[in-house]
């Protein structure tokens with residue numbers, strides 16, 4: 001009576017083994033991606049990326065180990081204690097088991113504790129400011145672009161202009177570009193001219209908010225960029241209508257190229273900090289249309305702010 005099962009016991013075992021083996025080459029072929037936990041960029045992009053990447057990947061490894069043990073236990077219970085043909089009535093009903101409850105409450109506490117200790121350790125290391133940075137840059141977010149002042153060299157990039165996204169692929173031209181020398185200690189001092197923004201260079205794996213008017217939180221990013229190249233940056237805090245067009249680039253170049261870029265800015269007359277004429281608007285003053293109630297407004301200095309829709 002009844003239909004014959006599609007696969008007998010040993011066939012099923014073989015199928016499971018074959019499926020397991022088939023995933024091995026698939027995993028090996030994307031090992032570079034896997035080893036960095038599918039994060040963008042490279043492990044060595046900045047002095048902080050190895051810390052961030054390792055924390056991320058190791059957390060996943062720990063999670064998978066816990067997951068495999070848990071899944072294994074679940075499978076074992078499902079199979080070992082399945083209802084047999086000759087079973088009659090209910091299995092023994094157990095209302096509580098104190099040692100077991102202590103066990104499964106303490107394990108998650110230990111897991112969270114371990115994650116906390118490692119996260120805290122890496123976060124402190126990442127947030128630590130260089131005592132003597134080689135390069136200090138004042139980064140200003142504004143609706144909807146970026147300004148960069150090279151503090152020690154006393155020059156600035158041109159006032160940043162909002163990107164205009166057309167719907168076509170490609171990098172919008174005239175993006176404000178921050179130059180960083182490779183292998184040098186860089187301190188970015190993040191500030192905002194108006195509302196809350198967030199500085200995010202995707203491949204640096206770090207982002208940090210910029211709040212108007214207060215600096216009690218840590219407004220610095222301290223990194224040593226270790227790979228030359230061009231990186232895309234964006235605002236990561238919804239800051240108004242054209243938030244998505246608040247884009248910039250970072251170019252990590254050799255010291256020589258960096259020096260010549262600085263000389264270039266000097267020759268073009270981009271000396272001194274950009275935006276010294278920005279004056280803080282009193283909290284009580286009415287906000288101009290489209291701006292947050294309180295912030296810093298451009299006055300006197302002509303900072304291009306493009307607010308018109310295309």
Ligand SMILES: [Cu+2]
Pocket residue numbers: 141142196197198235236237238239243246
């Ligand atoms: Cu923004």
